Amino acid sequence: MERTPALTGYHNLTVNRRGEFPVTRRLIYLNHAAVAPLSRRAAEAMKKLADDACEYGSLHYSDWEATYAALRESAARMIGASAAEIAIVKNTSEGISTVALGMDWKPGDKVVAFREEFPANLFPWQRLAAKGVQVEWLSIYDSLEGIDEAARGAKLLAISYVNYLSGFRANLEAIGEICRRRGAFFFVDAIQGLGIFPVDVERMRIDALAADGHKWLLGPEGCGILYLRREWQDRIEPVEFGWTNIAGFNDYACRDMSLRADAGRYECGTLNTIGVYGLRAAFDLLLEVGVETVAETVLGLTGRIAAGAAALGYETAIPHEPETGSGIVSVRKEGLDSGDLVGRLRANGVAASPRQGWLRLSPHFYVTSNEIDRVLGML
Numbered sequence: 001m002e003r004t005p006a007l008t009g010y011h012n013l014t015v016n017r018r019g020e021f022p023v024t025r026r027l028i029y030l031n032h033a034a035v036a037p038l039s040r041r042a043a044e045a046m047k048k049l050a051d052d053a054c055e056y057g058s059l060h061y062s063d064w065e066a067t068y069a070a071l072r073e074s075a076a077r078m079i080g081a082s083a084a085e086i087a088i089v090k091n092t093s094e095g096i097s098t099v100a101l102g103m104d105w106k107p108g109d110k111v112v113a114f115r116e117e118f119p120a121n122l123f124p125w126q127r128l129a130a131k132g133v134q135v136e137w138l139s140i141y142d143s144l145e146g147i148d149e150a151a152r153g154a155k156l157l158a159i160s161y162v163n164y165l166s167g168f169r170a171n172l173e174a175i176g177e178i179c180r181r182r183g184a185f186f187f188v189d190a191i192q193g194l195g196i197f198p199v200d201v202e203r204m205r206i207d208a209l210a211a212d213g214h215k216w217l218l219g220p221e222g223c224g225i226l227y228l229r230r231e232w233q234d235r236i237e238p239v240e241f242g243w244t245n246i247a248g249f250n251d252y253a254c255r256d257m258s259l260r261a262d263a264g265r266y267e268c269g270t271l272n273t274i275g276v277y278g279l280r281a282a283f284d285l286l287l288e289v290g291v292e293t294v295a296e297t298v299l300g301l302t303g304r305i306a307a308g309a310a311a312l313g314y315e316t317a318i319p320h321e322p323e324t325g326s327g328i329v330s331v332r333k334e335g336l337d338s339g340d341l342v343g344r345l346r347a348n349g350v351a352a353s354p355r356q357g358w359l360r361l362s363p364h365f366y367v368t369s370n371e372i373d374r375v376l377g378m379l
Helices: 011-020 040-056 061-079 092-102 123-131 144-150 172-182 273-289 291-311 338-347 369-378
Strands: 086-089 110-114 134-138 156-160 185-189 208-212 224-228 329-332 353-355 358-361
Touching: 011 040, 040 273, 061 086, 061 224, 061 273, 086 092, 092 123, 092 185, 092 208, 092 224, 110 123, 123 134, 134 144, 144 172, 156 172, 172 185, 273 291, 291 329, 291 369, 338 353, 338 358, 338 369
Parallel strands: 110 134, 110 156, 156 185, 185 208
Antiparallel strands: 086 224, 208 224, 329 358, 353 358
16 A cells, blocks of 8 residues: 655644543544544543532532533634524534524525535425425535525525535535625534534624534533524524523523523523533633644545545545545445445444445544554555
């Protein structure tokens, strides 16, 4: 096998942070696009909460509330928003559904969506047909000119930052400009990009964004965020309603159903407190490392995979380009079954996923170039 060029600019980052990831003692983990391992920091934060709840119950509830607020602050910092625009949700699907079901749809309204989406960012828009909403389906690979034309007269456009299968990374800044010019609400499913690629909701003109913590954020399952631009919060109704949606939720005798003044109005009832502790720690670790640095490192690793696999005769789902590449590389080779490949890798201590006939490999920043070369040797 022809060796790919050595990576530069990330070696010290990887070495210095590997201790945060005990999984490296057992596995070469190339499955972050599915479910990532917890960092030591996130796991310890969750253990601390579990121990405290075991020994003291809810005596330290004020610390829980402070951690909810800290998660909102950290998430807002990562995407260039304000904490008042962040709601804590259980997963990406809940965030998407909050927007899809909370908008005031009228027969004849138009949505622009994309055929290659993961079901979480496809079914909610597809179901709007029952309300008389027209959905115009595009391909994520369509030109910006085609997207611009489709957005004419659209009420909303929804796209994933990174496609779950091919790893194609959308040009959010350009699409955001189109949506703002066309007057379309811009929704982004960010789960496959948030944490490893920069997001600036102002520069990208994103109106709403959802992601949960268990992929590239290196946090737990069952806890995520919904960003909803402040100017839209009075126009998108909460679709789940409980005691914490209202402004007076701390007064249990309150019967005034006026909503909270911020995105907390979309939080229905008790939060996943242990998940919040883990996700807050996960956000803070990535902010400490620097998302731009993580992006450079991950693109170097996936470029190494794509080049090495091509040298071995594998087809890649899309060409690996700096502008559209991501943390995902999907490859296949005639005569080889992706499930068998995943089984072979697993037997050799490598975590990966089979996806629709492709072998999907998805490294994070703490994976080393030597580990990538070892995996390529197994292929």
